[in-house]
Amino acid sequence: MGAEEITITGTTADRYSEILTPEAIAFVVALDREFGARRVQLLERRRRRRATRTTDLDFLPSTQHVRDDASWQVAAPAADLLDRRVEITGPPERKMTINALNSGAKVWMADFEDATSPTWENVILGQVNLKDALDGTLDWTAADGRRYEVGDQMPTIMVRPRGWHLPECHLRIGGRAVSASLFDFGLYLFHCGQKQIDRGSGPYFYLPKLESHLEARLWNDVFVFAQELLGIPRGTIRATVLIETINAAFEMDEILYELREHSAGLNAGRWDYLFSMIKNRPDVVLPERSQVTMTAPFMRAYTELLVKTCHRRGAHAIGGMAAVVPSRDPVAAKRALNQVRQDKRREVGDGFDGSWVAHPGLVETCREVFDQWLGDEPHQIVRKRDDVRVTAADLLDVKATAVSVSEVALRNNVSVSLRYIASWLGGRGAVALGGLMEDAATAEICRAQLWQWISSGTPTDYGVPVTAALVTRMLREELTVLSETGALDEEAARLFGQARTLLTVLLTERTCPEFLTLPAYLRHLSAGSASPVITQAPVAA
Ligand SMILES: CC(=O)SCCNC(=O)CCNC(=O)[C@H](O)C(C)(C)COP(=O)(O)OP(=O)(O)OC[C@H]1O[C@@H](n2cnc3c(N)ncnc32)[C@H](O)[C@@H]1OP(=O)(O)O
Numbered sequence: 447m448g449a450e451e452i453t454i455t456g457t458t459a460d461r462y463s464e465i466l467t468p469e470a471i472a473f474v475v476a477l478d479r480e481f482g483a484r485r486v487q488l489l490e491r492r493r494r495r496r497a498t499r500t501t502d503l504d505f506l507p508s509t510q511h512v513r514d515d516a517s518w519q520v521a522a523p524a525a526d527l528l529d530r531r532v533e534i535t536g537p538p539e540r541k542m543t544i545n546a547l548n549s550g551a552k553v554w555m556a557d558f559e560d561a562t563s564p565t566w567e568n569v570i571l572g573q574v575n576l577k578d579a580l581d582g583t584l585d586w587t588a589a590d591g592r593r594y595e596v597g598d599q600m601p602t603i604m605v606r607p608r609g610w611h612l613p614e615c616h617l618r619i620g621g622r623a624v625s626a627s628l629f630d631f632g633l634y635l636f637h638c639g640q641k642q643i644d645r646g647s648g649p650y651f652y653l654p655k656l657e658s659h660l661e662a663r664l665w666n667d668v669f670v671f672a673q674e675l676l677g678i679p680r681g682t683i684r685a686t687v688l689i690e691t692i693n694a695a696f697e698m699d700e701i702l703y704e705l706r707e708h709s710a711g712l713n714a715g716r717w718d719y720l721f722s723m724i725k726n727r728p729d730v731v732l733p734e735r736s737q738v739t740m741t742a743p744f745m746r747a748y749t750e751l752l753v754k755t756c757h758r759r760g761a762h763a764i765g766g767m768a769a770v771v772p773s774r775d776p777v778a779a780k781r782a783l784n785q786v787r788q789d790k791r792r793e794v795g796d797g798f799d800g801s802w803v804a805h806p807g808l809v810e811t812c813r814e815v816f817d818q819w820l821g822d823e824p825h826q827i828v829r830k831r832d833d834v835r836v837t838a839a840d841l842l843d844v845k846a847t848a849v850s851v852s853e854v855a856l857r858n859n860v861s862v863s864l865r866y867i868a869s870w871l872g873g874r875g876a877v878a879l880g881g882l883m884e885d886a887a888t889a890e891i892c893r894a895q896l897w898q899w900i901s902s903g904t905p906t907d908y909g910v911p912v913t914a915a916l917v918t919r920m921l922r923e924e925l926t927v928l929s930e931t932g933a934l935d936e937e938a939a940r941l942f943g944q945a946r947t948l949l950t951v952l953l954t955e956r957t958c959p960e961f962l963t964l965p966a967y968l969r970h971l972s973a974g975s976a977s978p979v980i981t982q983a984p985v986a987a
Pocket residue numbers: 534535536537541542543545546557560561717718767771772803804805806876877878882883884885887888
């Protein structure tokens with residue numbers, strides 16, 4: 447261990463010191479010292495893998511024995527993860543945390559990834575809110591006087607730390623930014639792990655955007671090391687891995703195997719999965735996202751394989767997000783509920799053991815569907831789905847279906863990308879736009895499609911090809927409309943200006959940029975205060 451300086455450059459405010467204690471920082475630093483280099487190697491491996499043609503992807507010959515061995519199972523589910531029929535997700539923002547905890551869902555996933563813009567304030571206050579929830583001190587008063595308090599029956603809490611690709615630049619070891627995954631995971635485990643155990647639950651996680659079983663192995667090693675350091679029995683931590691990249695779809699068995707003593711199954715992260723497919727198959731031009739549904743052959747193959755793989759190993763298979771949110775207009779609200787009902791019926795019929803909703807108004811609908819099917823059973827892991835046969839060709843069965851794109855589709859992708867990025871830069875990582883929940887995953891689809899349509903010169907249905915110039919013009923028009931309708935005060939104009947610049951850069955790169963959140967974070971959210979808020983000599987964890 448070298449004598450590297452530990453620096454915290456984020457600003458400080460009320461209650462930050464409760465989270466950024468010397469002991470908690472030392473714990474995160476210990477994790478990053480132990481695993482930071484491996485994370486960097488695995489990110490490099492991702493880059494090398496991207497050079498492989500996606501059409502050549504196949505199940506790994508080197509891990510055939512893991513897939514063929516019928517004898518292994520994941521750990522039996524923790525008692526409060528047995529019944530997961532409705533899971534609500536959302537950022538751990540104070541009011542939303544209370545609303546999620548009162549929503550009646552079985553599980554709340556507190557999301558630092560797709561639904562959170564990782565401003566320093568959001569990541570630290572998210573930890574404060576989680577800690578307060580467990581201390582029984584979480585309350586909030588709205589500007590109009592409405593009081594928010596947590597009721598008696600809280601759902602099981604699972605935390606989704608940021609993905610391996612993201613750094614947390616406000617905590618540095620010898621100048622090097624730590625991993626955002628280890629930062630979010632480490633602070634939550636440090637402050638809340640024992641509290642969760644004491645209340646009969648445990649430190650449970652969702653792991654996003656994994657691309658290989660080696661990344662799952664890294665998480666497993668982090669869990670073993672962290673439990674040892676904190677004196678928590680091995681196997682206490684549980685984690686559900688999101689299968690949301692095309693590469694991970696080929697390694698589901700292996701991912702469960704790596705994490706088997708900590709595994710809490712897999713989740714079908716459908717929006718990032720679609721994004722991953724677009725990014726990795728730039729040659730296959732798909733139509734706008736509303737037309738690529740879960741019944742598309744490649745999406746069906748992936749979810750069918752996910753259920754089969756989980757149930758064979760005694761693990762839960764958790765469904766994905768229907769991205770509609772209820773509206774105040776009763777007709778639109780009814781339509782949204784119907785869409786969610788249809789989506790959840792398909793999932794439960796396919797064998798999923800539970801599913802996600804994005805809004806408290808959808809909890810009841812999801813529960814009704816699962817209640818009808820499951821009755822008193824907590825899950826349907828006994829349904830082994832031996833009827834499912836999915837080949838590599840099925841997973842890759844994505845066909846160019848967009849002969850041309852409509853002006854409406856093009857403008858919609860421009861509008862969502864621009865508005866979402868502006869919102870994210872302003873600190874909101876999930877927003878409702880046009881009746882749909884938009885978060886980092888759904889917005890990535892929009893901007894990756896724009897990139898794809900530009901780079902392939904996809905024709906529009908009004909005769910001209912999609913070009914960077916055309917999209918630039920549409921961006922300008924979108925901003926003009928916003929400005930003329932009075933939607934842009936000085937702050938909004940600044941954020942939209944930054945969003946337009948960033949989007950223009952992302953759309954004109956030669957290869958499709960890996961993530962929008964990474965350059966957005968590095969350009970706009972990563973700067974610390976001029977002088978470090980805290981500088982510490984290295985502390986032993
Ligand atoms: C692809 C994926 O990764 S999906 C998972 C990641 N994405 C998410 O988790 C998104 C979660 N959903 C949300 O963030 C929100 O539902 C949004 C932003 C889409 C819409 O939120 P709003 O614009 O506030 O919706 P709306 O006005 O209908 O909300 C009504 C109430 O429900 C609350 N609410 C809405 N969604 C949630 C949620 N997910 N969790 C907790 N409370 C919620 C609101 O705070 C509001 O509370 P109030 O009446 O006390 O003021």
